[in-house]
Amino acid sequence: MEKREVFGENTRENIYHCIKCGLCIAHCPVYKEILLEEATPRGKVQLSRHLSEGNLELSEEVKEAFFSTCLLCGSCVANCPSGVHGDHLFSGVRWRAAQRYGIDWKKKVMFQLLASRWMMSTSAWFGKWARAMFGGPWIESKLNAGALNVERIPPFNDKPFAESVPEVVKPGGKAKARILYFHGCATNYLFGAIGLAVVDVLKKMGVEVIIPKDQSCCGLPIFMSGERDTSLRCIRDTLKLFAREDVDAVVVDCATCGAALKNEYSHLLCDLRQLGEQVTDEEIRAAELLAGKLKDVTVFIDEHKEWLPKMKENGNKIRVTYHDPCHLVKGQKISAQPRNVLKAIPGVEYVELPGANDCCGGGGSFQVEHADTSRKITKRKVDNIQETGAQVLATCCPGCNLTISNHLDPAIKVLHPVQLLQKVLNG
Ligand code: SF4
Ligand code: SF4
Numbered sequence: 001m002e003k004r005e006v007f008g009e010n011t012r013e014n015i016y017h018c019i020k021c022g023l024c025i026a027h028c029p030v031y032k033e034i035l036l037e038e039a040t041p042r043g044k045v046q047l048s049r050h051l052s053e054g055n056l057e058l059s060e061e062v063k064e065a066f067f068s069t070c071l072l073c074g075s076c077v078a079n080c081p082s083g084v085h086g087d088h089l090f091s092g093v094r095w096r097a098a099q100r101y102g103i104d105w106k107k108k109v110m111f112q113l114l115a116s117r118w119m120m121s122t123s124a125w126f127g128k129w130a131r132a133m134f135g136g137p138w139i140e141s142k143l144n145a146g147a148l149n150v151e152r153i154p155p156f157n158d159k160p161f162a163e164s165v166p167e168v169v170k171p172g173g174k175a176k177a178r179i180l181y182f183h184g185c186a187t188n189y190l191f192g193a194i195g196l197a198v199v200d201v202l203k204k205m206g207v208e209v210i211i212p213k214d215q216s217c218c219g220l221p222i223f224m225s226g227e228r229d230t231s232l233r234c235i236r237d238t239l240k241l242f243a244r245e246d247v248d249a250v251v252v253d254c255a256t257c258g259a260a261l262k263n264e265y266s267h268l269l270c271d272l273r274q275l276g277e278q279v280t281d282e283e284i285r286a287a288e289l290l291a292g293k294l295k296d297v298t299v300f301i302d303e304h305k306e307w308l309p310k311m312k313e314n315g316n317k318i319r320v321t322y323h324d325p326c327h328l329v330k331g332q333k334i335s336a337q338p339r340n341v342l343k344a345i346p347g348v349e350y351v352e353l354p355g356a357n358d359c360c361g362g363g364g365s366f367q368v369e370h371a372d373t374s375r376k377i378t379k380r381k382v383d384n385i386q387e388t389g390a391q392v393l394a395t396c397c398p399g400c401n402l403t404i405s406n407h408l409d410p411a412i413k414v415l416h417p418v419q420l421l422q423k424v425l426n427g
Contacts, residue, residue: 168210179251215241266284320348
């Protein structure tokens, strides 16, 4: 059988750390629902090993195991005592599968749109127009995109967030820090209110915020689906704009973008170079520089909480709980800081969510393509949220927001912690 290299050396070596202990299994959200060995992280690590050693053909059936039984949530990675990076292995196999079998044309179109700011802005405008012309509550309530009900998908922003704010936002007086803000696609096209809250809060803290106009997708959703060539374009564009020595931090409001910029860029570039791609030392150094500056916005705020203006209690109490996005808690080990920000807000009655760090079931396109499994995972999350009696679910990932709010009792608002902070700062 032909032996074809599936992984770069640093990823391939990691396969042999698996001692088949199975400790990852109980943490896999997909396995909990379908209870099959090929759905376990351990099973997929062993499949990866056989593929890498050339003992197994990358058949359609094997390919399916890597797409239909994995959200790339990283729960297995976070709970592996041997440090096995299932996420790197599984996305590597997806890449080879995409090269062999191609990618569904709808996804291909979507990725080309995401990789081009101009095309994405035009499509968002067209989507908004089409929804206004041909949509309407009755039609939309009958339409589903996999597990998502179309009526409950948020409308596109009136205009992209990047066009609603100046490129440089200066505070009154001398800036205490100068930061770059990577807002990602979800804020730019769907959740503009989150972006406005980030800029408003940081400005009130005395921070100069630079929002580069030409930024595009972080590339993570694209390379998780195996389309590495397109994601490489996004990575290179992002490095050109954000790998800068002259700023104190690069801030993100999205857990997925944060995981990409902090963890994945340098790993992926090294992997691709080991596989013969033209990746330069300068690009790898730029990725490392960016990773060193990257902070989730809640981490930045928590580190500089003394810069926040004094907040007054207005007598209103609001019960708030928090969902840990996988790409934040497992990908970046951040769980305390968003909670600290929430607990510091006067009037917030914080209640911990049972299973707060369990995956929400979204997984990007997973919820569209594997609706039944996704719906079951989301149901566990939504039931837990509703049992807390919270009026607000806070989370730091627009993707989780989209998934959870689609299934949750509409009386419970889903907000970014910074949106709650902004409301109180503005009285
Ligand atoms: S991936 Fe890690 S946790 Fe899972 S079986 Fe292998 S060593 Fe154990
Ligand atoms: S990444 Fe998540 S869904 Fe995929 S195997 Fe690991 S735990 Fe399961």
